[in-house]
Amino acid sequence: xxxxxxxxxxxxxxxxxxxxxxxxxxxxxxxxxxxxxxxxxxxxxxxxxxxxxxxxxxxxxxxxxxxxxxxxxxxxxxxxxxxxxxxxxxxxxxxxxxxxxxxxxxxxxxxxxxxxxxxxxxxxxxxxxxxxxxxxxxxxxxxxxxxxxxxxxxxxxxxxxxxxxxxxxxxxxxxxxxxxxxxxxxxxxxxxxxxxxxxxxxxxxxxxxxxxxxxxxxxxxxxxxxxxxxxxxxxxxxxxxxxxxxxxxxxxxxxxxxxxxxxxxxxxxxxxxxxxxxxxxxxxxxxxxxxxxxxxxxxxxxxxxxxxxxxxxxxxxxxxxxxxxxxxxxxxxxxxxxxxxxxxxxxxxxxxxxxxxxxxxxxxxxxxxxxxxxxxxxxxxxxxxxxxxxxxxxxxxxxxxxxxxxxxxxxxxxxxxxxxxxxxxxxxxxxxxxxxxxxxxxxxx
Amino acid sequence: xxxxxxxxxxxxxxxxxxxxxxxxxxxxxxxxxxxxxxxxxxxxxxxxxxxxxxxxxxxxxxxxxxxxxxxxxxxxxxxxxxxxxxxxxxxxxxxxxxxxxxxxxxxxxxxxxxxxxxxxxxxxxxxxxxxxxxxxxxxxxxxxxxxxxxxxxxxxxxxxxxxxxxxxxxxxxxxxxxxxxxxxxxxxxxxxxxxxxxxxxxxxxxxxxxxxxxxxxxxxxxxxxxxxxxxxxxxxxxxxxxxxxxxxxxxxxxxxxxxxxxxxxxxxxxxxxxxxxxxxxxxxxxxxxxxxxxxxxxxxxxxxxxxxxxxxxxxxxxxxxxxxxxxxxxxxxxxxxxxxxxxxxxxxxxxxxxxxxxxxxxxxxxxxxxxxxxxxxxxxxxxxxxxxxxxxxxxxxxxxxxxxxxxxxxxxxxxxxxxxxxxxxxxxxxxxxxxxxxxxxxxxxxxxxxxxxxxxxxxxxxxxxxxxxxxxxxxxxxxxxxxxxxxxxxxxxxxxxxxxxxxxxxxxxxxxxxxxxxxxx
Numbered sequence: 001x002x003x004x005x006x007x008x009x010x011x012x013x014x015x016x017x018x019x020x021x022x023x024x025x026x027x028x029x030x031x032x033x034x035x036x037x038x039x040x041x042x043x044x045x046x047x048x049x050x051x052x053x054x055x056x057x058x059x060x061x062x063x064x065x066x067x068x069x070x071x072x073x074x075x076x077x078x079x080x081x082x083x084x085x086x087x088x089x090x091x092x093x094x095x096x097x098x099x100x101x102x103x104x105x106x107x108x109x110x111x112x113x114x115x116x117x118x119x120x121x122x123x124x125x126x127x128x129x130x131x132x133x134x135x136x137x138x139x140x141x142x143x144x145x146x147x148x149x150x151x152x153x154x155x156x157x158x159x160x161x162x163x164x165x166x167x168x169x170x171x172x173x174x175x176x177x178x179x180x181x182x183x184x185x186x187x188x189x190x191x192x193x194x195x196x197x198x199x200x201x202x203x204x205x206x207x208x209x210x211x212x213x214x215x216x217x218x219x220x221x222x223x224x225x226x227x228x229x230x231x232x233x234x235x236x237x238x239x240x241x242x243x244x245x246x247x248x249x250x251x252x253x254x255x256x257x258x259x260x261x262x263x264x265x266x267x268x269x270x271x272x273x274x275x276x277x278x279x280x281x282x283x284x285x286x287x288x289x290x291x292x293x294x295x296x297x298x299x300x301x302x303x304x305x306x307x308x309x310x311x312x313x314x315x316x317x318x319x320x321x322x323x324x325x326x327x328x329x330x331x332x333x334x335x336x337x338x339x340x341x342x343x344x345x346x347x348x349x350x351x352x353x354x355x356x357x358x359x360x361x362x363x364x365x366x367x368x369x370x371x372x373x374x375x376x377x378x379x380x381x382x383x384x385x386x387x388x389x390x391x392x393x394x395x396x397x398x399x400x401x402x403x404x405x406x407x408x409x410x411x412x413x414x415x416x417x418x419x420x421x422x423x424x425x426x427x428x429x430x431x432x433x434x435x436x437x438x439x440x441x442x443x444x445x
Numbered sequence: 446x447x448x449x450x451x452x453x454x455x456x457x458x459x460x461x462x463x464x465x466x467x468x469x470x471x472x473x474x475x476x477x478x479x480x481x482x483x484x485x486x487x488x489x490x491x492x493x494x495x496x497x498x499x500x501x502x503x504x505x506x507x508x509x510x511x512x513x514x515x516x517x518x519x520x521x522x523x524x525x526x527x528x529x530x531x532x533x534x535x536x537x538x539x540x541x542x543x544x545x546x547x548x549x550x551x552x553x554x555x556x557x558x559x560x561x562x563x564x565x566x567x568x569x570x571x572x573x574x575x576x577x578x579x580x581x582x583x584x585x586x587x588x589x590x591x592x593x594x595x596x597x598x599x600x601x602x603x604x605x606x607x608x609x610x611x612x613x614x615x616x617x618x619x620x621x622x623x624x625x626x627x628x629x630x631x632x633x634x635x636x637x638x639x640x641x642x643x644x645x646x647x648x649x650x651x652x653x654x655x656x657x658x659x660x661x662x663x664x665x666x667x668x669x670x671x672x673x674x675x676x677x678x679x680x681x682x683x684x685x686x687x688x689x690x691x692x693x694x695x696x697x698x699x700x701x702x703x704x705x706x707x708x709x710x711x712x713x714x715x716x717x718x719x720x721x722x723x724x725x726x727x728x729x730x731x732x733x734x735x736x737x738x739x740x741x742x743x744x745x746x747x748x749x750x751x752x753x754x755x756x757x758x759x760x761x762x763x764x765x766x767x768x769x770x771x772x773x774x775x776x777x778x779x780x781x782x783x784x785x786x787x788x789x790x791x792x793x794x795x796x797x798x799x800x801x802x803x804x805x806x807x808x809x810x811x812x813x814x815x816x817x818x819x820x821x822x823x824x825x826x827x828x829x830x831x832x833x834x835x836x837x838x839x840x841x842x843x844x845x846x847x848x849x850x851x852x853x854x855x856x857x858x859x860x861x862x863x864x865x866x867x868x869x870x871x872x873x874x875x876x877x878x879x880x881x882x883x884x885x886x887x888x889x890x891x892x893x894x895x896x897x898x899x900x901x902x903x904x905x906x907x908x909x910x911x912x913x914x915x916x917x918x919x920x921x922x923x924x925x926x927x928x929x930x931x932x933x934x935x936x937x938x939x940x941x942x943x944x945x946x947x948x949x950x951x952x953x954x955x956x957x958x959x960x961x962x963x964x965x966x
Contacts, residue, residue, distance in 0.1 A: 062451075068486035070451050070466060091485065101447060101470075147491040303635040304617065306610045308496040314483060333904040335919075335938040362483045364493040366614045 017241045017248070022263055023255040024222060024230040025244070033229065036084035037168065038219040041231035041253055042110055042136055043084040045215070047077045048247035049108045055134055056105030059094055061087060066164045067146040071097045073107070086168055091143040091199060093356045095119045096316035098128045108134035108243070112143070113207040114356035117389025118316035120212055121352050124392055127319040134243055137210025137236070139218025141169055141273050142188075142202030145361060152196045157184050201357030201370040204281040208273045209266075212390050214240035221258060221266025232258055232266055285375045298346075299338050301372055304365040307332060307341065311359035311369050317352045317388070350377035354389040447472055453484060453794035454777035457504065457546055458497040458892035460691030461590075461611050462785035463490035465498060467505075467777040479505050479777070488834065489590070489785065495610035496900070497892035504898050505775050507760035512770035523771045524803045527727070528810040530752045530769060531562060534725035540714065544569045544666070545691070545699035546730035547758070547800065548781025548793060549824040552695065552702050554804040554815055555729050561811035566729075568699045569736065571710025575670035583677055584664060585701065587788045588688055593659050594618040600654060600685070601628045601637065602662035602676060607889040607949055609690045612661060619659075627652070631887050632906070632947060633940035642942040645675035654685035663690040665890060666711050666736060667957040690786045692895045694776075698784030702827060711736055719746045727754040729804075730773075732763040735897030738957040739929075756803060761897065773800030780817070782824060782833055790825075792833035884911075886927060886962045889949045904935040906947040907964075912938055915966055926963040927955050 017023075026039030036043040049055045060083040061069035069090045074080060094109050095118035111119065116137050123130040144152075153159045153176070163178045173185040174197070191197035210216050214237045221232040233255070235241050247253035258266075288294045312318055312326060320326075326344035334340065350373070359369040381387070448471045456463040464487025468480045479502050485492030497504075511518050513526035531539065541559040543552055543566050556566045573581055593599060593615040605613040617636060620626050628637035629652070643651050654660065662676045680687045691697055709717070715737060717723050726733075726747070737743035740762070747753055747766055755767040758779075764770045773779075778797040784790050798817050805815045825831060893900040905923065917923055922933040925946065932952050941947055946964060948955075 064453070065486075068484070070453075070482075072451065073449065102449075145491070146486040150488075304606070304613065306496060306606050306613065308494060308499050308610065310483070310494055310499055313481070313499060332901045333935050333937050361485060362493050364490070364495055364610050364614055366617055 017235060017244045017255075019235050019238060019241055021235040021241070022258040023233050023235075023244075024226050024258050024262065025217075025233050025253050025255040026226075026230045027253055028251055032081060032084060035081070037086040038222060038228065039226070039230040040084055041233065042138065042217055043081060044252040045136055045243050045247045046083075046108055046110065047080045048250040048252035049134060049243060050075060050077050050080060051252070052246050052250050054106070054242065054246045055108040057107050059097060059107055059109040061090060061092070061094075063087070066166065067149055067161065073097075073102060085166060088142075088167060088169060088174075089144045089146045089149040091145060091357065091361060093118055093314075093316040093358050095122055095128075096314070096358070098122065098133065100127060103128055103132065106132045106134065108136065111135045111137050111210060111213055112140040113137065113210040113212070114140070114205070114354050114389075115316075116210040116213040117207065117354035118356060120389045120392050121317040121354060122319055125319045130392055134239055135210075135213040135215075136240075136243065137213025137216045139209050139216065139220055139270075140202075140205075141208060142198030142205065144174075144197070145199055148196055148199075152186075152191060156186055156191065156194065156196065159184060199357050199361065200284070200368065201355050201360065201374075204277050204284050204371075204374075205355055206274070206277055206281070206387065207390070208270050208277075209234075211236055215243060218266075220269040221262040221264075223262055223265055232262060284371050285378050287379060288375070295338075298342075298372065298376070302338060302342055302367060305339070305342070305367060306365055307339065308364055309341075310362040310364065312345065314358040314362045315349075316356060316358060317349070317354060346373065346376050349373045350380060351386065352388050353377060451482070452777045455694055455783055455791055455793050456494065456498045456501065457694045457776050458495070458501075458896065459609055460545075460693060460696045460786035461489055461609060462694045462783050462789075462791050463487060463494060463498055463611055464492075464791070465490075465494060465501075467501070469777075478502070479775075489787075489789070489791070490611045493611060493614065495892070497896075497898070500893075500898060500900065504759065504896060505777070508775065509755075509757045509760040509764050509770055509772040511772040512764070512767060515768050520772060520799075520803070523769055524806050526769045527754050527756075527771060527803075528807050530725060530754060531558075531727070531807065532810070534562070534752065536563065538722070538724035539564060539727070540567060540717075540723045540725070541565070541727045541729070542567045542569065542714065542731045542733065543699055543729035544731045544736065545693035545696035545783075547695060547776070548779055548783060549695060549698040549702060549790075550781040550798075550817060550820050551729065551779075551801050551804055552699050553820055553824055553827070554801060554808055556702055557813050557815060558727075558804060558808045558811065561808060561813050566699070566703045567709055567714060568696070568703050569666040569711045569714070569731070570664060570668075570696070570700060570708050571666065571713065572664050572668040572670055572673060573700075573708040574710070576674075580677070583687075584673070584689060585697070585788075587697070587786055588659075588686055589787050589789070590615045592686065593661065593688065594622060596624050596657060596659040596686075597655050598625045598627065598658035598685075600652065600658060600660045600679075601626065601634065602630070602660065602672070603690060604628075604630055604632060604634065604889055605661075606634065607891045608663065612690065616661075631885070631942045631945040632889075633942075640940075642945075645669070645672040648675040648679050649682060652679060654679065654683040656684040658683065658685035660685050660687045661690065662687060663692070663890075664696075665692045665895075667738070667890075688786075692890065692892070694785070695783035697786055697788060698782070698790075698824075698828075701784065702824075712738070715743055715746045718750060721749070724751040725754070726750055726752075727756070728763065728767075729756050730758055730776075732757075732759075732761055732897060734762045734766070736895070738951075738955075739953070741953065756800060758800065771800075771803045773803065782821070784828065790828055790830050790833045883944075883961050884964050885945045885959055886925065886955060887945055887947055887959050888951075888957060889947050891949050894949065894951050900950075902949040904937050904948075904950075906937050906939040906941050908941045908943060909938050910943060911941075911946075911964065912936065915964055917966060921966075924965045925952075926965070927960050929955060 025041040027033050027044035032040035046058050057073045057075045058080050059073050062072045063069045067089045094115045116135050122128045153161050165177045165179045167176050173187050175185040188197050216234040217231050222230045288297050326341045330339055330341035353373040357370045450469045452467045454467050464484040466482040466484050468482050469477050471477050481501050483492040511520045511523040513523045543555050559566050596619050599616050599619050626637045627639045628634040629641050629643050633640040660676050734740045734743050753767045754769045755764050756771040757764050758773050758775050774797040778795045779793050780796050780798050782790050782792050808815055923936045925932050
């Protein structure tokens with residue numbers, strides 16, 4: 001039997017890679033295949049980009065232990081190699097670290113959907129250069145807070161964190177591999193029923209495959225002989241094709257075309273994940289009827305705020321820096337029922353919050369800020385069918401015309417199914433496909 | 446091109462010792478700027494930081510400069526000058542102060558140096574002088590923060606929102622787990638099920654903790670001994686567990702290593718300097734000007750010293766005043782450990798021993814040869830531990846009965862201070878209905894005050910009734926007349942009990958004692 005991950009069996013130098021290709025890839029280096037998740041393709045892509053000068057630096061996670069890593073910029077191929085492996089318990093958003101003062105030259109980074117979405121929002125605000133960043137998207141079903149992970153290990157898995165060699169999420173189960181070679185798996189549903197498992201914002205996240213990145217990589221759809229040893233990669237942009245060609249030409253990676261079954265499995269997994277998210281979204285972000293009730297809900301939810309400002313600092317889409325309206329026009333001396341800091345941030349985030357959960361991860365008062373921002377924005381987002389961070393060509397919805405070119409006033413969300421046949425049809429279809437990976441049944445309006 | 450170094454470190458803001466990363470960006474010209482990043486794997490705070498933690502770049506904004514004989518000097522020269530000054534210091538006229546703003550390894554080396562000169566290290570915790578030695582173990586009692594989460598009832602004698610914000614999430618978790626939260630203080634707390642404004646002597650009659658309750662209080666340089674005694678009595682009588690928080694990252698370590706001896710209040714220390722009993726003072730990362738109730742008086746007093754030696758990780762008014770400054774590395778670059786208020790030994794994940802080496806060299810000048818490894822080993826031994834991230838102080842230490850509160854050495858017990866204390870010199874009339882004259886001025890102690898870091902806290906808090914009674918105008922000021930002077934302050938309307946005005950900012954000439962003030966437009 002051919003083992004696809006053996007060097008020399010896949011696509012090599014000179015292969016035609018084009019936008020829209022769906023492939024299975026893996027690292028050529030056996031060491032990297034062992035260290036990296038799913039065949040080590042992502043690490044190989046990053047390392048090759050550095051090695052061949054496609055980029056000047058890589059933004060990656062420097063691993064301290066299984067539950068801790070620090071985002072660092074590096075131009076060392078070796079350091080990139082050492083960053084290999086999945087780290088579901090290190091829920092950082094790398095886009096926040098791409099600041100203008102660090103953005104010299106070309107940069108490559110791995111990106112969960114929320115990292116990629118944050119990058120798009122930062123690019124819209126000229127805080128990063130879209131052209132100079134190579135974004136290797138990673139499918140994501142959710143991440144875990146390390147504090148929760150430790151608690152799970154202690155109370156559910158009955159394992160010492162020191163014993164853990166690596167972890168993976170496989171077919172809905174969170175699997176810990178201990179240093180003695182044993183596997184310990186518990187269904188994510190069971191963990192979440194206990195208030196453990198994924199971070200709350202991941203549970204209602206609306207993007208699982210980062211189609212807004214240059215490449216969309218992951219293990220969904222990697223079946224048969226490649227299972228556990230390859231990465232499904234979809235080429236989303238010309239830059240993505242360049243990354244892949246570069247890695248193949250440099251002898252770092254090989255690919256084979258994904259077959260129909262793999263493609264179908266990947267779409268199915270995505271659809272199932274999105275379905276679960278939609279259900280959770282319905283529970284957490286349900287509209288609150290009545291202006292008085294709405295205000296009281298938000299006021300009460302924010303009453304324990306200590307105004308540390310960590311939510312703003314951690315926010316990857318906030319690009320205001322020191323000149324922020326939310327801080328400049330707010331004072332601890334104010335006696336308002338809800339601080340101007342929050343009021344301004346709610347408005348500011350209503351067209352840009354990508355739901356990454358960084359704000360509530362760092363909130364010392366445990367305020368579910370991501371849910372609050374999303375709930376606040378939900379009615380208008382629905383009205384305009386707007387999803388932040390998916391396209392840098394879509395302006396913030398405050399800038400959208402109230403009427404589409406065809407004269408209708410409909411948004412392009414999944415909720416609109418009656419067709420008017422107007423010119424907005426194309427935009428609607430594009431957004432629907434980006435999210436659901438299939439053609440919409442109905443039309444835009 | 447900018448270079449970036451990332452340090453896994455500990456917040457120096459309070460005794461919880463939260464974990465974080467400091468990102469140090471060094472420009473081409475060598476200028477360093479720091480920013481804060483979140484360390485979500487930290488066992489203490491899970492990456493969450495309070496307002497002070499987020500403002501750490503301000504804390505680290507002024508690096509110290511070494512000085513000898515009042516003039517800028519090289520580091521080694523400053524260390525040599527300090528050795529000469531200590532050798533020339535009159536016997537019994539030298540004092541050493543370190544409140545716990547540095548590592549255990551530096552603290553222990555400082556203690557060795559002090560011992561070589563026949564004295565001990567002051568930690569400023571005068572509270573220990575107010576209790577018999579048998580009661581000290583109970584004051585050092587602590588437990589894990591997780592213990593708060595599983596408590597049946599939580600009694601708060603501090604304001605967690607202001608004083609120790611990273612305790613807030615633990616109390617919220619306790620509440621989520623079904624605990625009742627009772628706050629004892631001058632301000633209503635949103636998370637409390639019950640808010641009571643009580644004097645310490647009323648605790649026993651008004652509060653009935655069930656077994657399995659936790660009493661969250663604090664010990665700091667201006668603690669009210671009556672309040673601390675009342676909390677201990679309440680714990681002893683009910684079986685509840687006291688949890689004493691502390692204001693400096695290594696307060697607990699400094700206290701244990703000093704064996705809670707040689708403790709004068711900071712006021713007494715200043716009085717002794719003023720009286721000429723202390724001629725040479727060596728401060729280790731302890732800014733007495735920031736810590737003193739009245740910095741103007743403190744500066745006058747410190748100017749009377751023959752020699753003021755300061756070893757500091759930050760510049761400031763004290764280093765300006767000092768004759769000798771040993772400019773150590775910032776805390777985030779230090780190698781060493783701190784013992785937090787839980788009794789958890791935490792490693793500061795950096796590698797510099799510059800500050801330690803300076804102290805070791807000074808100790809060496811007095812015949813004590815110390816190296817980092819052996820000192821660290823001694824620290825571990827003192828706490829009965831083999832590695833960092835372990836707990837040392839057993840929560841099962843029995844609570845000795847603190848007889849009567851003793852009079853602190855040479856000074857009256859400090860009254861009515863304490864982060865959330867409503868006790869002290871407030872009028873004996875029912876405090877919820879006190880008139881606008883005879884209002885109790887109470888500080889909400891917080892890290893910004895302890896460390897002299899600027900914040901948006903230039904206001905006082907009053908309740909709506911007081912504001913209306915005084916006819917104060919929105920956006921205007923309130924005049925506060927105290928025995929030492931007066932101040933016009935902005936105000937915020939809060940759920941403060943009648944008869945109180947709260948401040949999170951140190952006001953000139955107000956002192957740290959709770960005083961009666963008069964309020965007017």
